[in-house]
Amino acid sequence: MDFVETRRRQELRDRAVELAIANRDSEASAVFAEATTATRSIRKMSSRAIALCELATAFHRAHRHDEAQALFAEIPQIAQSLWPASSGENVLSELVAALAQAGQFTEAASVAASLEGERECIKALRSLATAWTQAGNFEEAANVIRSITKRSERVRAFLELALALESGDRPDEASAIFAEATTVARGMESCSVYSLLQVMTTLERVNRPREADTVLTEAQTIAYSLGAPVQRENSLNQLATALTQAGRFSEAIEAARSMRYPSWPEKALCEIVAAQARSGQFCEATALAYSIGVDGYRAEALNHLGTALKLANRDAEASPILADAEKTMQAALKAQAEELAEELD
Numbered sequence: 001m002d003f004v005e006t007r008r009r010q011e012l013r014d015r016a017v018e019l020a021i022a023n024r025d026s027e028a029s030a031v032f033a034e035a036t037t038a039t040r041s042i043r044k045m046s047s048r049a050i051a052l053c054e055l056a057t058a059f060h061r062a063h064r065h066d067e068a069q070a071l072f073a074e075i076p077q078i079a080q081s082l083w084p085a086s087s088g089e090n091v092l093s094e095l096v097a098a099l100a101q102a103g104q105f106t107e108a109a110s111v112a113a114s115l116e117g118e119r120e121c122i123k124a125l126r127s128l129a130t131a132w133t134q135a136g137n138f139e140e141a142a143n144v145i146r147s148i149t150k151r152s153e154r155v156r157a158f159l160e161l162a163l164a165l166e167s168g169d170r171p172d173e174a175s176a177i178f179a180e181a182t183t184v185a186r187g188m189e190s191c192s193v194y195s196l197l198q199v200m201t202t203l204e205r206v207n208r209p210r211e212a213d214t215v216l217t218e219a220q221t222i223a224y225s226l227g228a229p230v231q232r233e234n235s236l237n238q239l240a241t242a243l244t245q246a247g248r249f250s251e252a253i254e255a256a257r258s259m260r261y262p263s264w265p266e267k268a269l270c271e272i273v274a275a276q277a278r279s280g281q282f283c284e285a286t287a288l289a290y291s292i293g294v295d296g297y298r299a300e301a302l303n304h305l306g307t308a309l310k311l312a313n314r315d316a317e318a319s320p321i322l323a324d325a326e327k328t329m330q331a332a333l334k335a336q337a338e339e340l341a342e343e344l345d
Contacts, residue, residue, distance in 0.1 A: 009038050009051060013058040020062035028062060049078040049091040053098040060102040072099060076111070089120040096124035100131030105140070122153050129157050133164045138173060142180075155185050155195045159202045166206045178203065182215060190228075193219045193235035197242050216242055220251065224258070233261050240268040244275045253288065266297035273301040277308035282317070289321075295332035299325045 012035035019028035039055050042048035052071050059068035075095050082088035092111055099108035105128070112124040125148050132141035138161065145157040158181035165174035178199065185195035196219040203212035219242070223235040236259050243252035249272055256268035269292050276285035282305070289301040302325035309318035 005038070009035060009054075012038060013055060017058050017062045020064065032059070032062075032064070032067075045078060046082055046087045046091055049075050049082075050094045052078075053091075053094045057098045057101055068102060072102075072104075072107075086117055086120070089115050089117045090123075093120040093124040093127070097127035097131070100128045103131075103135070105132065109144075118150065122148055122150055126153065126157055129161065133161055136168075138165060138168075138170070142177065151184050151188050152191055152195055155181050155188075155198060158184065159198060163202065163206065174206070178208075178211065182218075186218070186222075190231045193223045193226075194238055196222070197238055200242065213246070216246060216248075220255070223255070229260070233259055233264065237264055237268065241271065244268075244272050247275075247279065249276055249281070249284065263294060263297070266292050266294040270297045270301040270304070274304035274308075277305045280312070282309060282312075282314075286321070295328050295335065299329035299332055302328065 012031055016028050016031035016035055019025075019031060035055060035058070039048065039051045042051055052075055056068045056071035056075070059065070059071065072095070075091065079088040079091040079095070082091065092115060096108045096112045099105075099111065108124075108128050108131070112121065112128055115121040115124055125144055129141045129144040132138070132144060141161050142158075145154055145161060148154040148157060158177050162174045162177040162181065165171075165177060182196065182199050185192060185199055188195055196215055200212045200215040200219065203209075203215060219235075220239055223232070223239045226232040226235055236255050240252050240255040240259075243249075243255060252272050253269065256265045256272065259265045259268065269288060273285045273289045273292075276282075276288065285301075285305050285308075289298060289305050292298040292301055302321050306318045306322035306325055309315070309321065
């Protein structure tokens with residue numbers, strides 16, 4: 001029922017905006033009145049306040065600025081009455097997004113600055129930066145992003161901005177933002193490799209392969225330098241995947257074999273076999289598949305290899321490999337069943 005009511009409110013808002021834009025003012029007023037009644041009937045105050053933010057945005061889109069302003073003024077009062085405080089701050093973070101979308105950047109920034117919870121503050125600042133970006137003021141967007149305290153979120157926001165700059169045919173500015181995102185990612189201790197790989201992936205999306213490769217190499221260096229076991233294993237696992245996707249198979253194999261957690265190396269090697277086979281490196285994939293020590297992953301790797309050979313119309317080579325995959329998987333399942341029986345005995 002809640003979903004149905006939410007959908008109805010959305011449809012009413014959208015219809016009212018359409019009517020207003022079409023200069024059918026009396027009809028728009030009637031639909032807006034219905035949308036307002038439906039919104040104010042929401043029992044949970046926090047949900048009502050968020051819905052009022054959405055309604056205010058609709059009024060703004062329909063160029064009914066006085067009605068939008070009345071709602072914008074009402075929402076902070078509701079937020080102050082909510083308990084716990086985090087509920088009120090969540091409403092205010094939604095208000096920041098609504099104000100920013102309405103072009104009221106000063107007011108949005110003021111509300112964002114009042115937030116004390118990290119999660120709500122980050123959410124508000126991300127919304128504000130997005131609105132500045134959509135408005136074409138990339139410098140203001142960058143300044144907002146620089147104020148985000150959580151570095152992983154700052155990296156993500158910078159990458160969104162870099163994509164917008166790239167799409168807007170502003171490659172030099174995009175390069176500067178990519179460089180800033182890389183610097184932030186590099187300085188993160190436990191998550192540096194993960195964040196650098198996010199930068200690399202985004203660079204690949206905008207067809208900057210040389211820069212992406214440079215960032216991947218930097219992530220590789222950091223991953224091997226980590227001393228804490230959990231950080232190192234997670235980073236090597238992420239690195240192996242990224243190297244595999246980049247086609248740097250020998251380095252991916254090295255990263256996989258550097259892992260120490262049970263089955264992690266074998267799983268990564270299996271993924272490398274699949275990628276090698278897809279790229280037509282059948283000899284290398286065959287040798288690697290048969291080197292995997294865990295039966296289950298070896299069987300999976302052989303199956304990937306055999307399937308790729310069949311797709312390449314090399315059935316004579318595929319058949320024995322697929323037969324080995326089946327045989328190896330049966331052995332793995334048998335061993336698993338015996339182990340389980342011993343535990344239950």
